[in-house]
Amino acid sequence: MKSVIAKDQMVYIEERPKMDILPSYLMIKTLYSAISPGTELSLISASNAREISLGYSAVGIVEECGNEITDFQEGDIVACYGAPYVGHSEYLCVPTTLCAKVPIGMDPKEASLAGIGAIAIHALRKAKLAFGETVVIVGLGLLGQMIAKVAHAAAYDVLAYDVQAERGAMLKEESEITSFSKLEDMKEEINVRTFNRGADAVLLCAGGKRSTLTGQSLEWIRNQGKVVIVGDIEPDFPRELMFGKEAQILISRAGGPGRYDPVYEKQAVDYPYGYVRWTEGRNVAEYLRLVNEKRIKINSFITEEVNIDQAPAAYKDLTDKKSKTLTKLIRFR
Template sequence: MKSIVASNGAVHILERESPRVKPSFLLIKTLFSAVSPGTEIELIGVSEGKEISLGYSAVGVVEECGEGVSDYQIGDVVACYGAPYVGHAEYLLVPTTLCAKVPENMEPKQAALAGIGAIAIHALRVAKLEFGETVVVVGLGLLGQMIAKIANAAALNVIALDISEERVSMLQQDGINSFSSIRDMENELMNATHNKGADAVLLCAGGKRSPLTHESLKWIRNQGKVVIVGDIEPDFPRDLMFAKEAQILISRAGGPGRYDKQYELQAMDYPYGYVRWTEGRNVAEYLRLVDKKRIDVQPFLTETVDFNNAPGAYKDLLDKKSQVLTSIIAYNN
């Protein structure tokens, strides 16, 4: 089978051995996979002298069910999430804990974004916001846009910020207050909260050390929260943290279970009554939100590329001013 990898700062298609099904896993023939620009472009940059598989969010058709699988059958269309099991490859071998059935009338291309959706949902769960509270989403790449849409669907008061006017305008079409000017965003925030500040700020931007860490503490209320979602170092001044008794939180991937070998490699799910929202259940929740038309992800699906032409798609994603937030890779195998 063919697979997409990063090597020596470039993207290549390689021929690899097709995976064989094993207990509690699904062998999936890929229909579509979604490029995650932030993560994958970073991996390309550190690929000198090695090969790194790219991708972590896809949708496909079940070709074979491993021993012990009872909730899926051959022919099911499923969304799946999580490297190293999910990537840009013609066939995927994925534990059932990282899969969810795609609703019957849902466009498979939308389901390819399920991994990004799960990460967005988990970030909002980490913030522990209640409906009616105010959240500022900073950085409107693919993940920031997804978080803002889901927060809006959850009846939160969403205020979004990005230096790109094009990305700001994309969210404004959903009726979400979005700004390319910090001053304008701050004015809206103070008006909306009667000068109290946001209940939480979600930092979805990149850039390692960033002045946003300092600024975000000014935007939250007393005992408010700052959640780091993007690739930012947690550099927060103690005096501002102390003054507001601020909470600094980090959101890791798509939810409980991520990087747990028992949950992923052995496909051992957590008890529903004790861990309500695992990464797999967050994938299913994203599918529900799209299926019920609570969120509109069509603006993310404007760029579809054939698998064989996928290496060229990464060039557009390097252009930060582009409205292209991701590319959907189509498989014609």
Template sequence: MHKIVARNKQVHIVEEAIPKCKDNYILVKTMHSAISPGTELSMLESSKEEAFTMGYSAMGVVQAYGDGITDVQQGDLVACYGAPYVHHAEYLLVPRTLFTKVPANIDPKEAALAGLGAIAIHALRIANLQFGETLVVVGLGVLGQMVAKIANAAAYNVIVLDLSEERASMLKEPTIQSFSLTAEMEKEINKATNGHGADAVLLCAGGKRSSLTHESLNWIRNKGKVVIVGDLEPNFPRNLMFSKEAELLISRAGGPGRYDEVYESLAIDYPYEFIRWTEGRNIAEYIRLISEKRINVKPFVTDEINFFDAPVEYEKLKDKQSITLTKIINYKV
């Protein structure tokens, strides 16, 4: 089979053997996978001599399943998430905790975004907002826009900001207030909250030395929250944090279970009654949202590319002025 790897800041397509199925795992023949530009371009830029696989969000057809798998059959469509099990490759060996079945009414390309959906859902769970509260989303890449759409579906009061006017105008949701100028966004926050400030700010932007972590404290109410979702280096002045008794939170990937060898590699799920929302259950929740048409992610799946064209397409994504949110890789040759 073929897969996409990064080595020495370049993208390559390499060959390796198709993995063999084993207990508590399924073997998936990939139909589509989604490029996450923010994460993957950062990894690409830091890549060295040793190659590593790219990607973490995909969907495909179940080819085989091992003992312990009871919820899918051969030929079923599944969405899956989580490197190193899920990446841009023609076949994937996925533990039972990292996939969910895809209903027939879902566009397969939309299902390929399940990893991004799980990350967005987990970020909102970390914010722990209540019905009707005001949320500010900063950074409108694919993850920021996904967060905003899901928050809007949950009936939060959603205000979004991206310094790119093109990206700020992409969110065509009538109940989301979108801005490219910080001053205008601040006026809307004051208006929407009667001067109290937002209940939470989710920082979905990148940039190690960004001033956003500092500025965001001015936008929240007393005892408000700032959640770091993107690749930002925290820089919070103590005085402002102290005066507002603000909460600083970091959202790590798709939810409980991520990076836990017992949950992922050994495929042992957490008890439902103790950990309600694992990364696997967040994947399933994203699929429910698009199946029931609670959110519209069609604008994210318009840029479809052939698997073997991926190295060239990564080069195009390096253009910082591009408004491309993601590219969906098609494995049909």
């Protein structure tokens, strides 16, 4: 089977043997997978002499079920999330805890972004916002835009910022969210919206190890407000501002509880629903519900697709910023 890998900072298509089905796993024939530029371009840069499998969000048709599985059956269309089980590969062997059925009639292309959707949903859950509170989204790449749309659907008062004005315009087209490309304009609007009290939370979705936006985010929040680090930013917050506002600094890890837990993922042992309401798998399902019920629109994310054999060129376009879209879908049929 064909798989997309990175090595020596280049992207290749590699032939790999098809995996054997495991108990509590699904064998999925992939229809589409979504490129997550922020994560994957970083992996490519760090690949050097070792091979790294790329991708973590996909959709496909269940071809075979492991022993004792009753919630899925052959022929189901499912979204799945989470490396190393999910990647840009023709076949995927995925624990059931990382899968969710795609609603009948939903476009599989939309479902292929379920992993990105789960990460966005979990980031908002980390902020623990209440209905009507004000949240600022900083960085309007693929993940930042997804977070902004979910926040808007949840009836939070959403403001967004990106230095690239065209990204804000893309967001406004589908969601009417107010966005800014100048820091002073953002600050002024926050003051107007909150009567000079400050935003309830800022979600930092921008990249860059060191960023002035970390300190800026503390200026934007209210007393006892929150800053949630979602993007690849090194925490570097001025103590005086943190102390003065008794601010909470939080980090959002991937798609939710269960991520990186070998019992939940590798052994496919789910957490009890009554104790852990929103696992990474349940966040995947929630993303599917939001899109299927038209609570969020993601049309701008699914405008470009390539065949798996064209994947290396697609990554080069994203690296060289020749593509105006925020992601590309890889097609396997």
